[in-house]
Amino acid sequence: xxxxxxxxxRETAVRCTAVSRSFGHTKAVVDVDLSVRRGEIHALxxxxxxxxxxxxxxxxxxxxxxxxxLQIFGRKLQGGRPRESRAASIxxxxxxxxxxxxxxxxxxxxxxxxxxxxxxxxxRRMQRRFAELCREFEVEIDGTTVAGELTVATQQLLExxxxxxxxTKLLLxxxxxxxxxxxxxxxxxxxxxxxxxxxxxIIFVSHNLDExxxxxxxxxxxxxxxxxxxxxxxxxxxxxLVEAMTGEAPARVSRERRAPRGEVxxxxxxxxxxxxxxxxxxxxxxxxxxxLAGLVGSGRTSLLRSLAGLEPAxxxxxxxxxxxxxxxxxxxxxxxxLDIALLPEDRKGQGLVxxxxxxxxxxxxxxxxxxxxxxxxxxxxxxxxxxxxEPFRLNRKVDRYPVSELSGGGQQKVVLAKYLNQNPSVMLVxxxxxxxxxxxxxxxxxxxxxxxxxxxxxxxxxSEIEEVLDVSDRILVIVAGRVGGEFEMDSxxxxxxxxxxxxxxxxxxxxxxxxxxxxxx
Amino acid sequence: MTNGTSTETIPVGxxxxxxxRRLDAVRVAQNYGIYAVLVVIVIVATIVxxxxxxxxxIKLVLSQNAPLGIVAVGMTLVIIGGGFDLxxxxxxxVSGTAAAxxxxxxxxxxxxxVGVALGLVCGLINAIVITRFRVNPFVATLGSSxxxxxxxMLISNxxxxxxxxxxxxxxGQTKLLGVQLPTxxxxxxxxxxxxxLNRSVYGRRVLAVGGNPxxxxxxxxxxxxxxxxxxxxxxxxxxFAGAISASQxxxxxxxxxxTMALQSIAVVVIGGTSLLGGEGSMTRTAVGLLILATLDxxxxxxxxxxxxxxxxxxxxxxxxVALDQLFRRxxxx
Numbered sequence: 001x002x003x004x005x006x007x008x009x010r011e012t013a014v015r016c017t018a019v020s021r022s023f024g025h026t027k028a029v030v031d032v033d034l035s036v037r038r039g040e041i042h043a044l045x046x047x048x049x050x051x052x053x054x055x056x057x058x059x060x061x062x063x064x065x066x067x068x069x070l071q072i073f074g075r076k077l078q079g080g081r082p083r084e085s086r087a088a089s090i091x092x093x094x095x096x097x098x099x100x101x102x103x104x105x106x107x108x109x110x111x112x113x114x115x116x117x118x119x120x121x122x123x124r125r126m127q128r129r130f131a132e133l134c135r136e137f138e139v140e141i142d143g144t145t146v147a148g149e150l151t152v153a154t155q156q157l158l159e160x161x162x163x164x165x166x167x168t169k170l171l172l173x174x175x176x177x178x179x180x181x182x183x184x185x186x187x188x189x190x191x192x193x194x195x196x197x198x199x200x201x202i203i204f205v206s207h208n209l210d211e212x213x214x215x216x217x218x219x220x221x222x223x224x225x226x227x228x229x230x231x232x233x234x235x236x237x238x239x240x241l242v243e244a245m246t247g248e249a250p251a252r253v254s255r256e257r258r259a260p261r262g263e264v265x266x267x268x269x270x271x272x273x274x275x276x277x278x279x280x281x282x283x284x285x286x287x288x289x290x291x292l293a294g295l296v297g298s299g300r301t302s303l304l305r306s307l308a309g310l311e312p313a314x315x316x317x318x319x320x321x322x323x324x325x326x327x328x329x330x331x332x333x334x335x336x337x338l339d340i341a342l343l344p345e346d347r348k349g350q351g352l353v354x355x356x357x358x359x360x361x362x363x364x365x366x367x368x369x370x371x372x373x374x375x376x377x378x379x380x381x382x383x384x385x386x387x388x389x390e391p392f393r394l395n396r397k398v399d400r401y402p403v404s405e406l407s408g409g410g411q412q413k414v415v416l417a418k419y420l421n422q423n424p425s426v427m428l429v430x431x432x433x434x435x436x437x438x439x440x441x442x443x444x445x446x447x448x449x450x451x452x453x454x455x456x457x458x459x460x461x462x463s464e465i466e467e468v469l470d471v472s473d474r475i476l477v478i479v480a481g482r483v484g485g486e487f488e489m490d491s492x493x494x495x496x497x498x499x500x501x502x503x504x505x506x507x508x509x510x511x512x513x514x515x516x517x518x519x520x521x
Numbered sequence: 522m523t524n525g526t527s528t529e530t531i532p533v534g535x536x537x538x539x540x541x542r543r544l545d546a547v548r549v550a551q552n553y554g555i556y557a558v559l560v561v562i563v564i565v566a567t568i569v570x571x572x573x574x575x576x577x578x579i580k581l582v583l584s585q586n587a588p589l590g591i592v593a594v595g596m597t598l599v600i601i602g603g604g605f606d607l608x609x610x611x612x613x614x615v616s617g618t619a620a621a622x623x624x625x626x627x628x629x630x631x632x633x634x635v636g637v638a639l640g641l642v643c644g645l646i647n648a649i650v651i652t653r654f655r656v657n658p659f660v661a662t663l664g665s666s667x668x669x670x671x672x673x674m675l676i677s678n679x680x681x682x683x684x685x686x687x688x689x690x691x692x693g694q695t696k697l698l699g700v701q702l703p704t705x706x707x708x709x710x711x712x713x714x715x716x717x718l719n720r721s722v723y724g725r726r727v728l729a730v731g732g733n734p735x736x737x738x739x740x741x742x743x744x745x746x747x748x749x750x751x752x753x754x755x756x757x758x759x760x761f762a763g764a765i766s767a768s769q770x771x772x773x774x775x776x777x778x779x780t781m782a783l784q785s786i787a788v789v790v791i792g793g794t795s796l797l798g799g800e801g802s803m804t805r806t807a808v809g810l811l812i813l814a815t816l817d818x819x820x821x822x823x824x825x826x827x828x829x830x831x832x833x834x835x836x837x838x839x840x841x842v843a844l845d846q847l848f849r850r851x852x853x854x
Binding site: 060062082083086092094097098099100101102103107111112113114116119120121162 | 733
């Protein structure tokens with residue numbers, strides 16, 4: 001009996017027994033039992049607010065459990081103390097990266113564990129060790145570059161290097177691929193496998209079920225703060241997972257395939273932005289959702305930002321409803337003069353005031369309608385906010401709690417409601433579903449389509465190509481700052497593969513610049 | 522895949538910039554502009570005041586500004602660590618007055634030791650209030666400044682203490698190889714400050730905590746100790762400067778150091794250290810000190826109303842920060 005237990009302990013990396021955590025009245029994790037084998041990649045999946053991130057946070061020592069028992073490699077973890085978890089060889093890479101942007105790449109890798117002698121930094125030794133790590137990871141990064149100037153993918157790599165450098169035995173990754181391009185994603189998945197083969201246990205949270213199935217050994221599904229099931233990956237299919245996550249069969253974006261016949265609302269030609277966009281031309285009709293597909297860094301976001309007046313260096317000619325209009329130079333000008341609004345990519349930084357309540361956020365742009373004589377009428381404001389949030393099934397009643405208490409999906413719904421309330425004639429939507437769950441995604445995309453059906457023009461982009469295919473009437477594939485191809489969704493039905501083929505076409509710098517034919521035909 | 526290279530590397534290195542050359546120009550202006558400003562001011566100084574570059578004048582300027590410089594070294598660390606210390610002037614006065622009081626009755630050496638030790642205690646109080654009780658540094662040191670001043674005024678009965686003993690004036694008035702001792706001490710403090718910031722693990726952590734406190738905490742850095750440490754160092758250096766100044770002037774009084782906080786912050790800011798924390802350097806602070814000291818000397822030599830000096834100082838501080846912000850915006854565009 002006793003030896004058996006020790007064998008089991010030796011093979012178990014993580015054992016959670018009846019772990020719970022509440023924040024105020026919200027129960028984030030309830031009574032979770034979880035065991036993770038040593039040296040496996042264990043995926044945690046679930047809808048937003050299912051409790052995955054909280055569970056990960058408890059293992060990382062950032063959050064203390066309210067109840068229950070955490071054991072890591074047979075050692076009990078008090079929880080709530082990052083240093084304790086570090087001592088237990090646990091490292092975590094958060095979705096929001098914890099990079100010190102002004103320090104060098106190498107300094108970030110050794111943050112908190114600087115190589116030194118008697119309090120003096122040994123810069124050269126750190127650079128050498130950093131170069132070794134780069135070789136191990138098969139990447140080339142200059143260790144002296146300031147970390148803030150590196151791409152998000154590289155910054156994330158620095159964090160993983162930090163973990164490896166610390167001889168981490170348990171690596172926790174919170175949505176590691178959410179902001180990566182396909183190529184970067186494949187690289188990261190390969191790296192995860194390599195680390196696992198070196199004996200590192202990895203627990204990761206992801207919304208991308210394809211990559212969950214591709215990379216993990218075991219999958220645990222959570223729903224409503226509870227664990228639903230843990231099983232080896234071979235026992236799951238994608239639709240099983242979705243069903244377990246949502247408790248229902250997967251929903252789709254509802255739509256009919258017919259070409260919108262509305263007037264052309266926005267026509268932009270020769271849109272250029274030094275270093276990002278080269279002579280892009282596009283138009284969008286009333287009632288139409290125009291999708292922009294492309295790799296990260298292809299210029300999708302720059303294009304939206306240029307149209308929204310956020311890129312003063314951009315240039316182009318603009319027609320609104322057939323009339324020549326000046327090129328937008330500021331977001332205020334785009335909004336007030338041209339009636340173009342941008343739903344920003346970064347909901348926490350740009351879309352919401354996290355500490356303010358849902359009503360305050362949703363009615364921020366038109367407080368005038370709920371106030372009299374300069375004073376806000378609380379009741380009118382709350383009623384208006386409830387009406388605006390009505391189409392979105394929020395898992396909490398709209399009231400005066402801070403938006404930060406909502407899950408990522410809930411927050412995104414609030415941002416969307418706020419922008420829809422502005423009622424612009426052209427809505428630009430950048431990454432509306434980043435980091436939110438399947439059910440919330442469908443609701444968000446449906447809301448975007450309904451908005452278009454009210455006779456509005458919508459331009460949407462997302463790094464999830466399936467999503468762009470699902471929601472758009474027409475798709476432009478953006479490749480290295482140009483239009484690489486176009487699909488009419490009423491007559492064609494391209495798959496992800498077709499879009500990717502186009503997107504990668506110009507990726508090879510030696511290839512001749514071709515195929516703007518799709519655009520011209 | 523479509524890429525010809527064998528190993529799949531993800532794109533790394535600096536993000537592609539639209540106009541590298543323009544960016545480089547901005548970077549050069551941001552990094553070296555302050556040196557150009559110093560050169561211009563020195564040239565102006567030599568024009569309006571022919572004796573400016575004479576060795577005696579330079580020595581005088583340096584030793585007069587040594588206390589300010591020593592305080593600014595501590596302030597640089599505090600600001601890089603993401604904090605702010607308004608209490609340096611009060612600590613400066615506490616130390617100088619205590620040293621002079623004790624020196625009148627007992628030995629001068631005991632006076633200096635007690636003065637500097639009091640600075641350490643004051644710094645520790647700041648550190649605890651800020652990192653334990655999480656009081657905003659601005660408010661905490663504004664409050665503690667008033668507290669320290671009040672206590673020393675009470676104890677000294679608001680009297681100045683004149684000490685003519687050479688054992689007391691030694692610290693501020695001796696010369697070593699023709700250079701005033703305060704100047705030498707200033708050099709040593711700057712060197713130590715530079716070593717701590719650029720070559721020590723502690724300095725690296727001050728930069729990290731100032732740059733991103735949450736990231737540092739999650740990486741296992743004891744952010745409270747690191748930040749608290751900057752206030753202790755700042756208190757210690759302010760007290761040391763107060764003792765030197767009292768010895769230079771042969772008097773210790775509670776009203777000393779009234780402009781020390783703002784002046785030392787001005788020195789740091791003119792040098793280009795960001796008030797947001799996470800970046801800055803001792804060399805920049807040194808340049809900031811030289812700029813203010815030169816200005817001071819120009820106005821002194823011209824014998825104009827000292828209020829003009831205040832006005833020009835104010836303009837330079839605001840100008841330096843505005844320019845720095847402009848460069849920053851140009852770099853991120």
